[in-house]
Amino acid sequence: MKEVEKRLEDNGVRPTAMRILIYRYMAEKEVALALTDIENAFAKADRTTLYRTLRTFEENGIVHQIDDGTNISKYALCEPGCNCELDQDLHLHFHCTNCDETVCLTQQKIPHINLPEGYIAEDANLVIKGICEKCSGQ
Amino acid sequence: MKEVEKRLEDNGVRPTAMRILIYRYMAEKEVALALTDIENAFAKADRTTLYRTLRTFEENGIVHQIDDGTNISKYALCEPGCNCELDQDLHLHFHCTNCDETVCLTQQKIPHINLPEGYIAEDANLVIKGICEKCSGQ
DNA sequence: TCAATAATTGCACTTCCGTTGCATCGGTTG
DNA sequence: CAACCGATGCAACGGAAGTGCAATTATTGA
Ligand SMILES: [Mn+2]
Ligand SMILES: [Mn+2]
Ligand SMILES: [Zn+2]
Ligand SMILES: [Zn+2]
Numbered sequence: 480m481k482e483v484e485k486r487l488e489d490n491g492v493r494p495t496a497m498r499i500l501i502y503r504y505m506a507e508k509e510v511a512l513a514l515t516d517i518e519n520a521f522a523k524a525d526r527t528t529l530y531r532t533l534r535t536f537e538e539n540g541i542v543h544q545i546d547d548g549t550n551i552s553k554y555a556l557c558e559p560g561c562n563c564e565l566d567q568d569l570h571l572h573f574h575c576t577n578c579d580e581t582v583c584l585t586q587q588k589i590p591h592i593n594l595p596e597g598y599i600a601e602d603a604n605l606v607i608k609g610i611c612e613k614c615s616g617q
Numbered sequence: 618m619k620e621v622e623k624r625l626e627d628n629g630v631r632p633t634a635m636r637i638l639i640y641r642y643m644a645e646k647e648v649a650l651a652l653t654d655i656e657n658a659f660a661k662a663d664r665t666t667l668y669r670t671l672r673t674f675e676e677n678g679i680v681h682q683i684d685d686g687t688n689i690s691k692y693a694l695c696e697p698g699c700n701c702e703l704d705q706d707l708h709l710h711f712h713c714t715n716c717d718e719t720v721c722l723t724q725q726k727i728p729h730i731n732l733p734e735g736y737i738a739e740d741a742n743l744v745i746k747g748i749c750e751k752c753s754g755q
Numbered sequence: 756t757c758a759a760t761a762a763t764t765g766c767a768c769t770t771c772c773g774t775t776g777c778a779t780c781g782g783t784t785g
Numbered sequence: 786c787a788a789c790c791g792a793t794g795c796a797a798c799g800g801a802a803g804t805g806c807a808a809t810t811a812t813t814g815a
Contacts, residue, residue, distance in 0.1 A: 495782095495792065514772080525794045530773075532792095548684045548742055550802085551772070573736060589743075590728050597750025598711060604686055605727075605743045612735030631811085633763070652801080663765045668802075670763095688773090689801075756815105763810070770803080780793070785786105 490539040497524060501532050502541070502556070511545045511553035511572070511581040547574040547581040547606050555583050569603050575611035582611065628677040635662060639670050640679070640694070649683045649691035649710070649719040685712040685719040685744050693721050707741050713749035720749065 483502050484494040492498065504520055505512060517529050533554050536542040543563040545553040561568040569589040574581045589605045621640050622632040630636065642658055643650060655667050671692050674680040681701040683691040699706040707727040712719045727743045 493791075497793080527774085527795080528793050546684070546686045546688070550684070550688055550690075552688075571730065573732070576739065584733065587730065587732070590730075592709065592725065592728075592743075592745060594711070594725070594745065595722065595750070597753050598745075599748040599753050600745050601714065601747040603743070603745050605730075605741070607730060607732065607736075607738045607741050609739040610737040612733070615735050615737050631762075633811085635764080665766080665803090666764050758813105758815085760813070761811085763808105765808075766806090768804085768806105771801090773799090773801105775798075776796090778793105778795085780791105782789105782791090784789080 487541070490541050492535055492539050492541065497528060498532055498535075501529065502536075505542065505554070505556050509582070511547070511555040511583065513551045513553050515551070543568075545572050545581060545583070546604055547572055548608065549574065549579075549581075553581050558585055561585075569605075571605040571607060573607050573609070573611060575614055576608055577610055577614040580611060580613075625679070628679050630673055630677050630679065635666060636670055636673075639667065640674075643680065643692070643694050647720070649685070649693040649721065651689045651691050653689070681706075683710050683719060683721070684742055685710055686746065687712065687717075687719075691719050696723055699723075707743075709743040709745060711749060712744055712746050713752055714746055715748055715752040718749060718751075 483499050483506075487494040487498060487502065500521065501517060504517065514526070514530055514533060517533075518524075518526050521529065533542065537544055537554070540557060540561075540563060542554045543557055543561070545555060547553055557563055558568070568585075570583060570585045571587045571589055572581055573584055589603045592600070592603070594600055621637050621644075625632040625636060625640065638659065639655060642655065652664070652668055652671060655671075656662075656664050659667065671680065675682055675692070678695060678699075678701060680692045681695055681699070683693060685691055695701055696706070706723075708721060708723045709725045709727055710719055711722055727741045730738070730741070732738055
């Protein structure tokens with residue numbers, strides 16, 4: 480159970496009670512979570528604390544932020560060994576238009592794109608919208 | 618000069634003075650525009666009118682909405698013959714982190730992605746971030 | 756033509772999410 | 786214990802999207 484604490488410390492984040500709870504909650508859920516989702520799960524905690532916790536996590540490579548096209552930022556735990564900050568883990572994301580959940584498809588990498596002359600790519604974001612496996616009844 | 622009016626009428630949108638002006642403005646600019654951009658260009662017009670004009674345009678296949686990751690919706694005129702509403706024109710978009718402009722790369726289509734079992738794709742959004750041709754000095 | 760009708764526009768207001776400033780709390784250190 | 790510093794809580798702000806309704810303008814058809 481000290482695993483979470485170690486993960487935080489290894490990434491230079493002090494493992495406070497709140498942070499451990501948030502980390503565990505995100506690990507338990509298998510989908511990307513919005514600040515509001517976490518807020519609802521921790522009613523007693525202040526919104527700002529959760530907000531800053533997510534930012535701290537993101538700055539230290541513990542979570543990555545996901546823009547799934549809903550205009551609500553989502554967050555998901557990084558896979559161990561994922562170097563988001565180096566833009567080396569450009570997996571795609573899937574947003575289900577039925578259940579409104581967003582998941583990381585960490586195995587599916589964004590294919591290389593040939594850009595027109597003069598354009599320099601530094602980052603990429605690919606979101607597929609549709610029906611997720613749970614909702615497709617498959 | 619009746620071209621714009623015809624384009625609007627052909628798409629079932631009544632060509633009011635305001636709409637023609639907005640269409641011309643979007644055609645003149647070669648980049649995707651946010652509501653605020655248009656608002657600044659038409660100071661005398663009400664924001665709601667511009668907002669609803671863009672929505673009307675989008676609902677009738679005159680513009681398409683672009684989510685470039687800035688959490689601000691952008692809009693760009695559809696190419697003639699682009700069937701956005703049928704998700705058949707999945708070109709990618711480029712967002713320059715230097716000048717903050719977003720452009721359609723209508724020639725670059727989003728490659729087909731093989732999804733895991735059970736996932737059904739209906740739409741896709743691919744945004745490349747980096748330096749645009751104007752800013753790269755190329 | 757002109758009244759009736761429908762669509763468009765303008766104004767005020769609300770909601771939602773993200774963000775910040777500042778005071779307070781609490782643990783760590785010397 | 787005292788001092789310090791990071792974490793947390795409270796309050797407020799700002800931008801962007803969206804809505805209700807009244808006023809205005811365009812269209813219809815008697
Ligand atoms: Mn992810
Ligand atoms: Mn486009
Ligand atoms: Zn689903
Ligand atoms: Zn640029």
